[in-house]
Amino acid sequence: MTRRQFIPLVGIAATASYASIKFQKPPKLPDGPVGNSAVAIIRARSYSEDLVSRMLDGVRQTGLDVRGKRVLLKPNLVEFESSTVINTDATIIAAAVELFHRLGAAEVRIGEGPGHRRDTLDLADDARYRATIPKFESIFTDLNRDDVSPIKGFADEKEFYFPNTVLGADLIVSLAKMKTHHWAGATLSMKNLFGLVPGAIYGWPKNKLHYIGIPRSVAELSRHFRNTYAIVDGVVGMEGNGPIQGTPKPAGVLVMGHDLVAVDSTCCRIMGIDPEKVEYLRLAADLGHVHPGRIDQRGETIASVQTNFALIDEFASLRLA
């Protein structure tokens, strides 16, 4: 073996051992922002319940004023598999549209830019969005193919493009699905923001984000978009080999709040995942609260709804002790 052949191998070995060390002794998390974050856990055992009332309860417990604001709802629409639980359920989105109208929003739109499938409108059709959500087509934007504008400073990129629908929103509501994820450990309200990135520029999948690094991209999206609120659909989540090939896992909850880091940390604890071991939450720990002592848990307690989501071997180490 020549020296030139050997050096990359040393690099790989060094990276692997660093990752191992990093995993065994993670550095202390930053304190996070001043004050605590309110996160509401609202019980919702099925999609046929009065979800608007449940969400109103969550909003009351976490506080949210959307009067006169342009609200963009961002569901997690991924695959043509209407018989599974891959996508945010249509009833959740319909309830959120009604919720934000009731709360006095000036405009409520829905936008999504799926990461792998290009036919967003048919995807929405298959997920029963068109059938369930009144006037769906007139309020929906395919974020993959929207007109765009550049922003500066995203993940140290000189310029990065986002859809004008996203940049024009006063509030982005991440209507995520509670799922395990084969790259990130879990996909929740923060990872859901990947769908804000336009495929027409960055491709299907949005490979640029992979090169920035998936955990870092998740954290940077939350860092850039601070005008957010989360409603995570955990009525029926997905466990095992998520976010696509896993199996349904009823958790019977909606998890809501302004602080996406705190919402996702709470979701992780409900799923039996240690949020302090989820890399994107660690990277975003200066933006919001991971530590349970800094999260004001409203509604149900975590203990009363906690249900371990099955994890693939790759992420078995994330299990909450």
Added chain:
Amino acid sequence: MGDLYLESRLDFLRKTQNSDGGWGYFPGKHSWLEPTTYATLALHGTPGVEPTLDKSWNLIRSWQTAEGSYRPSGQVQGGTWITAHVVTLASVRGVYDDSVRRSVDWMLSVVGAEHNYLMRTAAAFHLLKTKLDVSHAGWPWREGNAAWIEPTTHTLVALKKIAGKYQGAELAQRVREGEAMVLSRRCSDGGWNCGNPNVLNFDLPSYPETTGLALLGLQGRNSAELNDPLNVAQKFREETKSSLAKAWLTIALRCHGRNLAAPQGENKVSSDVMLAALEALGHPDGNYALLRTGGPA
């Protein structure tokens, strides 16, 4: 019925052209290169459109970067995979000038970032989380990123179409490499997805749209070699719920000489400009043959 299907789509395209000569992904939106390419191909050769298509072509050409690549729209800086579309369109228009040659040069200079020594070494030691064969060079969505099926197949179509004009052995070599990359990424179910057939030892399913695109890029290969994937594509076409996938599969299967029935009772035109154009292209009387290529260059 078939005529109405085609005419309604062409009429929609004529009515939704922007004043700058291009098309947005949806009516009333800014012009983008991708829908403009497909609308132009769909309308190519139809009566009375030459002046408007010349305007489209001039708009597209104004988006070329100094390095020869093309920007995806007037609002976006930097060239991308979309450059392949311009080369294909140039070939259809019979244009081969210095501007086109620079685009081809740029495409030949771009390689998927995973095709490097370090990644190949990591793959040899099974250190990757995916079972990717990184030994073949494909094309990325953007320079500096990994190669995927869709940008690779669009580039293969463009290079094969322009091959007779371009001087240099590198083009043929890259076409062979690109085809090998596509073939190496076939999923276990017989089709193709975006380009990742296995993650963490779990086989991932193929998608109908990328299966159609992959077959478009593999035109000219041994027909026996493609028989199975073409059958998979035909089955996908019958079953898919995606109009876009159906359109791509139709174009690919027709380019491979498969006999398909004309669409029946599907005259409602989508508000999606690119979809309308692809559906028009795939009609038996449409311009799908403009995407037909020969074999390896």
